[in-house]
Amino acid sequence: MNKILFSTLLVALLAGCAGQDVKDQSKAGVEDRSAQQGAQTAPSDQKSVGANPLTDPSNILSKRSVFYDFDKYDVKSEYKPLVEAHSKYLTSHKDAKVAVQGNCDERGSREYNLSLGNRRADSVRKVMNVLGVSDSQIETVSFGEEKPRATCHDESCWKENRRADIAYQGE
Amino acid sequence: MRCQKLLAKRVQSFVAASFLMLAGQANAALTIEIVGSGANQIPVAVVPFAGESQLPQAITAVVAADLQRSGLFKIVDPAGITPEPHEPSEVNYQNWRARSAEALAIGSILRRPDGKLEVRFRLLDAVKQAQLAGYSYVVDAAQLRATAHKIADLIYEKLTGDVGVFGTRIAYIVKSGKHYELQVADADGYGAQTVLASSEPIISPSWSPDGTKLAYVSFERKKPIVYIQSLVSGQRQVLAQFKGNNSAPAWSPDGKQLAIVLTKDGSSQIYLINADGSGAKRLSYSSSIDTEPCFSPDGAFIIFTSDRGGSPQIYRMAVSGNGAQRLTFEGNYNVSPHFSPDGKSFTFIQRANGSSFNVALQDMASGQVQVLTDTRMDESPSFAPNGKMLLYATEIGGRGILAAVSSDGRVKQRLSTQSGDVREPEWGPLLKNQ
Numbered sequence: 001m002n003k004i005l006f007s008t009l010l011v012a013l014l015a016g017c018a019g020q021d022v023k024d025q026s027k028a029g030v031e032d033r034s035a036q037q038g039a040q041t042a043p044s045d046q047k048s049v050g051a052n053p054l055t056d057p058s059n060i061l062s063k064r065s066v067f068y069d070f071d072k073y074d075v076k077s078e079y080k081p082l083v084e085a086h087s088k089y090l091t092s093h094k095d096a097k098v099a100v101q102g103n104c105d106e107r108g109s110r111e112y113n114l115s116l117g118n119r120r121a122d123s124v125r126k127v128m129n130v131l132g133v134s135d136s137q138i139e140t141v142s143f144g145e146e147k148p149r150a151t152c153h154d155e156s157c158w159k160e161n162r163r164a165d166i167a168y169q170g171e
Numbered sequence: 172m173r174c175q176k177l178l179a180k181r182v183q184s185f186v187a188a189s190f191l192m193l194a195g196q197a198n199a200a201l202t203i204e205i206v207g208s209g210a211n212q213i214p215v216a217v218v219p220f221a222g223e224s225q226l227p228q229a230i231t232a233v234v235a236a237d238l239q240r241s242g243l244f245k246i247v248d249p250a251g252i253t254p255e256p257h258e259p260s261e262v263n264y265q266n267w268r269a270r271s272a273e274a275l276a277i278g279s280i281l282r283r284p285d286g287k288l289e290v291r292f293r294l295l296d297a298v299k300q301a302q303l304a305g306y307s308y309v310v311d312a313a314q315l316r317a318t319a320h321k322i323a324d325l326i327y328e329k330l331t332g333d334v335g336v337f338g339t340r341i342a343y344i345v346k347s348g349k350h351y352e353l354q355v356a357d358a359d360g361y362g363a364q365t366v367l368a369s370s371e372p373i374i375s376p377s378w379s380p381d382g383t384k385l386a387y388v389s390f391e392r393k394k395p396i397v398y399i400q401s402l403v404s405g406q407r408q409v410l411a412q413f414k415g416n417n418s419a420p421a422w423s424p425d426g427k428q429l430a431i432v433l434t435k436d437g438s439s440q441i442y443l444i445n446a447d448g449s450g451a452k453r454l455s456y457s458s459s460i461d462t463e464p465c466f467s468p469d470g471a472f473i474i475f476t477s478d479r480g481g482s483p484q485i486y487r488m489a490v491s492g493n494g495a496q497r498l499t500f501e502g503n504y505n506v507s508p509h510f511s512p513d514g515k516s517f518t519f520i521q522r523a524n525g526s527s528f529n530v531a532l533q534d535m536a537s538g539q540v541q542v543l544t545d546t547r548m549d550e551s552p553s554f555a556p557n558g559k560m561l562l563y564a565t566e567i568g569g570r571g572i573l574a575a576v577s578s579d580g581r582v583k584q585r586l587s588t589q590s591g592d593v594r595e596p597e598w599g600p601l602l603k604n605q
Contacts, residue, residue, distance in 0.1 A: 109550060115434075
């Protein structure tokens with residue numbers, strides 16, 4: 001399983017190195033230690049990339065977003081299985097790291113929303129901690145209301161933006 | 172390893188190339204629309220100055236526009252009164268009383284042998300037939316607009332008793348697509364300059380008390396970091412770059428320290444930091460969100476937003492961090508507090524009726540709250556340095572614009588650019604050498 005992850009990392013890394021998107025690649029909120037690791041353990045089995053549970057649409061691990069009510073940061077029970085699945089993956093893959101990114105809808109204060117996004121990311125981290133995931137595997141970051149996924153100005157977009165995303169390092 | 176180095180190098184050159192675009196002329200000026208006026212407007216005539224028709228900048232048009240925009244003056248049309256007076260001896264007061272003018276501004280502009288311009292100006296009381304003020308300025312042609320604002324400030328001060336703020340500046344963010352610019356402009360929206368351009372969000376600009384620097388939050392390194400940038404040299408420094416979020420800078424009245432918000436110890440908490448980035452010291456100790464600090468004008472207190480009571484409300488604590496007290500009790504969402512310049516009240520955003528976010532004003536002594544706006548998505552209000560107007564961000568037709576409202580709620584203005592969203596305004600201070 002480690003090899004699968006590393007090969008994914010390596011592919012992403014090589015793409016970043018050769019490629020154009022330097023800016024977005026470099027610092028997605030996760031400290032990038034993957035270069036050394038990836039380079040030391042060059043994988044041979046390229047076919048296994050396709051079977052990555054993190055990206056397999058039939059696997060709950062491919063689901064990455066926890067949604068919240070307005071001005072709330074508690075992880076609702078319907079998202080517990082998702083966070084539990086990622087926690088289980090992280091405890092069995094000690095080398096895997098995630099960035100949990102908190103987001104808010106556009107209403108209210110930008111600074112308060114930055115703090116609220118931080119609380120949302122933190123709420124996911126705390127559930128993961130309880131389930132045995134080490135803090136060294138999780139970095140939290142808040143984008144507040146600055147990076148909306150949906151850009152209309154009503155509840156249909158706002159509910160999409162009140163969200164914490166789980167992003168694996170190297171993705 | 173080689174790959175990593177290459178990446179780092181590219182990131183560096185990208186930062187150098189596109190983030191630090193300093194002090195360029197912005198292409199879109201803010202335009203102002205007045206949508207309300209004061210109860211008692213003072214009728215005043217501003218007579219075109221002798222010699223100004225030969226200049227690139229008509230001073231009196233700027234003076235009249237300043238006065239009119241404040242909502243406190245009715246501009247009396249001087250057309251048709253001949254001869255056009257430029258000296259007190261040329262004024263026939265009956266002509267002006269017939270048009271209900273209570274005051275009259277006259278003057279002249281002379282080009283001196285050294286190429287500089289001498290602007291002479293007098294303000295006359297049309298009822299008492301007496302001079303209220305008389306000044307002369309020697310300026311370069313490039314300073315004519317600033318001189319016009321000074322004259323408008325003098326008229327405002329003589330006729331209302333309050334300090335004029337037409338010569339002040341405002342800071343705000345313009346977002347166009349995925350492009351962000353921190354800009355500074357005159358209070359009338361002219362002369363916009365780009366302080367910083369970035370492909371990542373910029374929020375929370377905050378003026379130093381002497382008006383020479385801006386603190387702000389930039390996401391250019393993919394997380395919020397606080398910077399301080401000089402408006403004189405364009406140079407900038409990192410103020411706070413700790414683990415987690417760094418945000419919400421607010422200057423102390425003496426300009427030596429800033430209150431900021433960090434998440435390095437968990438949830439958002441308020442810290443005090445020296446203006447050179449040294450000596451960060453934690454002020455608030457809650458397990459909740461504490462953010463949006465603002466110093467009282469005397470520097471003794473900090474008001475801030477906290478959700479420690481279950482919903483975001485405004486609190487006040489001593490600058491030592493002790494004795495936090497809740498100040499707002501109406502509604503379940505009160506955020507973004509800013510003190511008035513006299514410290515007797517504060518403005519904030521109140522969510523009313525569940526869906527509307529409005530600029531509100533609360534009196535410190537009585538606790539009485541007045542909602543000043545009828546727009547729906549108001550954010551980040553701040554006072555003009557004379558306390559008479561408030562500048563805030565709102566949304567009209569899905570676009571972010573700036574708006575201003577008088578502290579009595581009567582006078583309303585809208586400031587917008589031709590494209591893009593304008594947001595995060597803060598009104599700059601009075602400059603001492605004006």
